[in-house]
Amino acid sequence: QDGETKVIGVSIPAATHGWAGGMNYFAQATVDRLEETYPQLDFVLATASDPAKQVNDIEDMVATRNIDALVVLPFESEPLTGPVQNVKASGAWITVVDRGLSQEGIEDLYVAGDNPGFGRVSGEFMASALPEGGKIVVLRGIPTTIDNERVEGFQAAIEGKNIEVLGMEHGDWNRDKSFTVMQDFLSKHPQIDAVWASDDDMAVGALGAIEAAGRDDIKFVLGGAGMKEMIKRTMDGDAMIPANVTYPPSMISTAIEITAVGLVSQAPVSGDFIIGSVLVTPENAENYYYPDSPF
Amino acid sequence: MSDAAVAASPRRLRMTVIGPILALVLLVIAGALMNPNFLGWDNVTNVLARSAFIGIIAVGMTFVITAGGLDLSVGSMAAFIAGLMILVMNSLIPSMGAGIPVILVGMAVALLAGLAAGLLNGILITRLGIEAFIVTLGSMGIYRSLVTWLADGGTLSLDFGLRSLYQPVYYGGIFGITWPIIVFAVVVVIGEIVMRSTAFGRYCAAIGSNEQVAKYSSVRVDRVRLMTYAALGLLVGIATIMYVPRLGSASSATGMLWELEAIAAVIIGGTVLKGGFGRVWGTVIGVLILTLIGNLLNLTDFVSPYLNGAIQGAIIVLAVVLQREGKART
C-alpha cells in the first residue's frame, strides 16, 4: 500500500452476559494483536448496550474516523440494517457477524453461527439422551430473535420424541436469574428428567439450584456455547454435563482477522462463513477446550 | 433558609447558570482537540439528531420533575409506542397501500398512544395519590412486557417499502438540517417559553416547591400535575415518531434506560430533583453533555471500552460539580 493508514471499525454489543463477554474478550484481543501485526491498520472498537447506541457508534465511526471497513455484530438485525447500509454507501467494506442483516447483499463478508442449528443440535441430543422420552424444563435467553430461533429449532427437533416440556421461562442468559427460575421449577415439578439451559451461564445457575436442592431426579443439564469450565466438565466425564453445543464467541476474531487481511492484501475474502453448531461430547471435548479464554 | 440565602447570592447564581454551559464547552474543546472531524458538519448533525429522542423526552421530564413528580416509564413507553405504531402501519398496508397516509396514521397512533399513556400515569398518580415512583415503575414493567409480547419476544419490523418512504423523517430535512434536529429545536423553544412565560410553567414550579401553597392559591394542582404527565407522554410519542424511521423496528431492547438518561439530563441541567425549580435550556445542555460523552469516547481509543462507563460516570459528576462549585466553600 501507499503507507496510508486504514481504519477498521468494530462494533459489538457490550458484555452483558457470559457469551458476549467472551466475544468482547476475543474482539479486544484480536484488535490488539492485529494492531501489532499490521502497523498500517488502525482499529476503533465500540461496545453498545442497546441497538440505538450501536447505531450511534457506527455513525461516529463514519463521521469522525473515516473507517475503511466495518465489522459489526448487530445487537439486533432490523434496526442496524439501515445504518449499516449507509456505511456501505460511503464505500466501506462491511463484515457482518453472527446476526444477519434483514436485507440481503449489504455485507461483503458474513461470519456467523447457526442459531436454528444450535437449537436443532440441542434438541437432537436431548432426544437421544432420553430415548424413552421424559420431562424437561427449558431456560430461555433474553427475548430476542436469536432466542426464538434457537427455541424453534429445539422444538422442531424434539417433535414427536415423547419429550414433555414442563415449563419454559426466561433466564435472560444470566446466572442469578436462572438460579432463581430453576429453584422455582424444582419446587413446582416433583419430577424433572433433564434441563435444557440453552446457554452455559444459565446452566451454571441451574446446576447451582439443583445441587442446593439435592434433587437426584434430574439426569443432566444441557447448556450451550462452550464455556471453558463446562467443556472441561464434559471432558472429565461429568454425568450432569454430558454434552455441550458450540456457538463460539471467537467468531468475532475470525471476522476481524479476515477483514484485516482483505484490507491489507486485497485478497478476495468476501463470502459467507457459517460456523455450524457442533455437539461436544466427552469424546471430542478436548478440541473445544480453550483454557486461556475468559469464557 | 441558609441554603436559600446562598442560592440568592449573585456568585452562586452565576455558577449554576454558567456551570453546565462551561461543562459543555469543555467537552467540545476536548473533542475538537482529539479529533479534527469532531466539529465537522456530519458529526455535529449526527450528535444533535441523536440527542433529539432523549432531548424531546427530557424536555417533558423537566416539567414533570419541576412539578415534584418523576416518570420512570418513558423508555419502555417509547418502545411500546414504537411497537404499536409499527404493528398498526404494517397491518394497514394491505388495505391502504404502502403510502404516506399509512405513515400519517402511524404518527397519529403514536401521538394518541403517548398521550393516553401519559394520562394514565398521571391519573393514577393524581387520583389514587400513589407515589409517582411506584406508578411509573409499574407502568415501566407493563409497557416493556407488552412490547416483548407484541413482538413475540423478537423484533417488530416496519414493512420495507414503507420504511424507505418514512426514512426521510429521520434522515431528511431542510437546509441540510435534519428533521429530528428541527423538531427538537422547536420542542425546546416551546418548552422554554412555556416554562418561563406561561401560567402553566409557573404553576409547575409552585406545585413542586410547595403543593399546599399552590392548593391554597387556587391552583388546580391535580390538573396541572396530570398535564405534565400527559405532555410528557405526548413528547414520548413525538420522539418515537422520529425514532421509528431511524431503526425501522422495535423490540424489548428499544428505549432501554432512556428514563435514567432523561432524568440525568434534567438534573445535570440544573433542575431540582425534588421539584420547585426547572429550566428547559439547562436540560438541553444536559442532554448534549450526555450524548457528547458517548460521542467523544468513540473518537479515540485511549481506554479499554470496558471503562467507558466509568469515564461517563466521572464526567457526569464533574459536570455537576462545576455548577455547585460555589456551595463547596460554604
Add this chain to the structure above:
Amino acid sequence: MSDAAVAASPRRLRMTVIGPILALVLLVIAGALMNPNFLGWDNVTNVLARSAFIGIIAVGMTFVITAGGLDLSVGSMAAFIAGLMILVMNSLIPSMGAGIPVILVGMAVALLAGLAAGLLNGILITRLGIEAFIVTLGSMGIYRSLVTWLADGGTLSLDFGLRSLYQPVYYGGIFGITWPIIVFAVVVVIGEIVMRSTAFGRYCAAIGSNEQVAKYSSVRVDRVRLMTYAALGLLVGIATIMYVPRLGSASSATGMLWELEAIAAVIIGGTVLKGGFGRVWGTVIGVLILTLIGNLLNLTDFVSPYLNGAIQGAIIVLAVVLQREGKART
C-alpha cells in the same frame, strides 16, 4: 403537609400499616391456592434466602431515603465488591492455600470495600453538595465498568476448591435455617431498633423532614447523612459476602437493577421517597412482596412469560394502592 396530616388520622394510619401486610398476605394466599408446594419448607426458605441480598441492601436504603437521600449505585457496587473479593481470594490461594483464612480475608475485603464505597458516595454528596441522584448515577457507571474491566468482559469465578469451602455460607445454616436468612433477620432487627430506638434513626427522619430544623437543633446533619451512605455501603458488602458463595462468580451482569428493586421495596414498605419517614419492617415486607411476585409467576403458567413484567408491574402498583386506599376518597 396534607399527606402527613392524613397520615395521622386513625383510619389512614391503619391502612398504611395494614396495607403492605395485607398485600403480602394476599400474595401468599394466592400462591398457596395456585400451587401446593408454595408454602412448602423448600420454597419458603428459597424465597427468604433469595430475598436476603436485596433485603439487606434495602434496609440500608431505608435509612438513606429516610434521611432524604438516594443511592442508585448499590447494584453495581455489589458487582464490583463481588469481583474484587473473588480476585483477592483467588490471588491469595498460592500464598495462603485454599482455606478458611482466605475466605475470612475475602470477607474483610468485602466489608472494607463496601464501607469505602459508601463513604465515597457520602462524602461527595455531603461535602460537595451534589444531588445524590447524580453522584450515585456516576458511581453506578464507574463500578459497573470496573467490574467489567476486572473480569476482562467475562466472568470472574472463584477458585473451585475455595468455592466448596465457602458454599456453606449460602447453603448452610443452623436448625435448617440458612445463613442468608439468619443474617437478613439480624440486619432487619438491628435496623428496626436503630430506626426506632436510637438517636441516629431519629436524626435521619429529622433531616429528611426538614434539614434546616435538624441543623438548628444541633444535629450534625452532614455526619448523619454520611453515615447513612456508609452504612448502606457496609450492608452492600455484607450482602455480597452472602452472594458470592451462591454461584461463586461475578460479572458485569451481577447485581443488575438491584438499586431499582431495593428502592421499590423501600417505598412499597411505606417509607416516603422524599424523606422524613421510614420504617424498616415495611421495607422487609416490600422485599418479600417483590420476591414473591417473581416466585409466583414461576410457579404458575397462566400467562405468556413475556407478560411477567406486566403482571409484576401491576401487582407493585396494587400493593401500594392498598395502603393508600384512604387517600383516594379525599
Add this chain to the structure above:
Amino acid sequence: MGDAVTVLALRNVSRSFGPIEVLHGVDIALRPGQVHALIGENGAGKSTTMKIMTGYQPPSSGQVLLDGQPVTFANMGAAEDLGISMIHQEFNLAEQLTVEQNIFLGRELKRGPFLDKPAMRARTRELLDRLECRVSPDQVVSTLSNSDKQMVEIAKALLRETRVLVMDEPTAVLTRAETAILLRQVRALREAGTAVLFTSHKLDEVEEIADDLTIMRDGRVVWTGEAAQMDQHSMANAMVGREMSDLFPVKAATPGEVALEVRGLSVPGFSRDIGFTLRRGEVLGVAGLIGSGRTETFEGLCGLRPATGEVRVFGQPARIDHPWQAQTLGLCYLTEDRKTRGLLLGKGLRENLTLQALSKFDRGLLDTGAEERALDQAITDFDIRGHRGAMVGNLSGGNQQKLLFAKTMLADPQIIIIDEPTRGIDIGTKQQMYVLIRRLAAEGRAIVVISSEMQEVIGLSDRILVMRHGRITGELDGDATEDAIVRLAMGVTPTPLKEPA
C-alpha cells in the same frame, strides 16, 4: 442597667445581606432575671438581632458579649451549649416527627445506646402540662394547629433550661388564654434568674411583662430603658415614629344584598351544623378558642377540605369541592399559616404575589411587565418593606403577612375570609390593615375575619360569631364586650392576662 449584671449583649452590631445593611450599630444588653422586650415595626431588624445573639447568624461587624466577654459561635448548636436558646419566629419543627421527637431533637435521653422513650415521653407530658397544652407526645407535628405547634416550640425551649431564652414573637399565634399561660412560664423563668428577650406586636403583653425595653426602627435602636417609663401609646409612637391615632376605623356598614348563605355546613372531625348569612359591605368576626374549629370550618367552606352542607353564593346554590371553584365564585380564603400554606418561601415577591390571580396576567404568555406593576402597587398599598428582589423567605415575618394579604386581594374576591389577618404585623401596619379591611367592606365586599384577638374582632366587626367545639354558640353584634365573647367561647369567665398576685 449596669454592665456588671449583663449576661448577653450586642455591642455596635451591624449586619448586611449582600449589599444591603439591615442592622446599623445595634446595642442591646440582657440582664439575668429580667424580661427584656424588643419591639419595632416589621422589618425593623428584631429577628435578625435575635439570631445574631443566639448564633444563628454571624454579625457583619460588632461584637456579641457573653458575660462581658466577646464570643463567636462556631455553629448553630454552639450557643445552646453555652446556655442560650431561641424560639424562632417561624416554626422550627420537623413536621413529620412527633411532638416528643421534636422536643428532644438533638438532645435525646438515652439509656445505654438506646433512646429512653418512656422518660422522654414523661418529660414531654410534664412540659406540655406546664403549658396546659393537651396534645399527645406521640402526635405528629404536622397535624397540630398553629398554636399547639407554638406550645411545642415553647416546650422545646423550656426543656433546654437555659440562662438566656430568646423568643421571637412567641405569642403571635396564641390566644389570650394561652398567652397567659406562656407569660406565667416566663415569670417563673424570671424568678429562676433566666434572662428573657422577647418580641411581640401585642403591646399590652409588653407592658404587662417587660422589665427592660428596646425599641428599634429601620435597623437602629431608637429607645432603650426601663419598660415602666413607657405606656402602650408612647411605645407605638416610638415604633412608628409618628403620632398614632385610633387603632380601629369607624364602622360604617351599610349591609347590601346577601353574599353568602351557609346552612348545615359540617367538616367531618372539626365542626358541625354551621349556619350564617353574610351581606355585602359587612365585616363578620369569628371568635373562638383555639381548637374551636374556625379554621377548618372555613377551609371546608372554600373546598380546602372535605365538607358537607348547603352553600349559596349571591343567591346561587354552589358546590365547592376545590379552592379554585370558590375563587371562580369570588370567594377567597386567606390562610393563617403563611409559611406552609401561604407563600412559596423559595421564590421571589412577584411570583408569590401573582400566583393566585395569574390568569389576570395571562395573555397567552405572562405579562411580566404587568406583574411588576402589580408588585409596585402592592408594595405601596400594603407598605411591604424589604429588598424587592429578595426571596420571600428572607422577608421579615410581618412583611410576609402583608404580601400574603396583597396576593389574595389581587384575585379581587367579593367574599373574603381572612384567617388571623394581623398575625405578626406591627401596630402601625395593623392600623393600615384595619382601614383597608373596612375600605374593602365599604366597596361592597363581604368579609369574614377570623381572629383570636378579641379586640380585633370587636374593633373591626359588624357582627360576631362565636364558635366552640366546632359549633356556633352565639352571635353578637359589633359592640359586644370581650366578656360576652369569652363567655360564649368557653362558658366561663375570661382569663385575665395579669396573674392574680
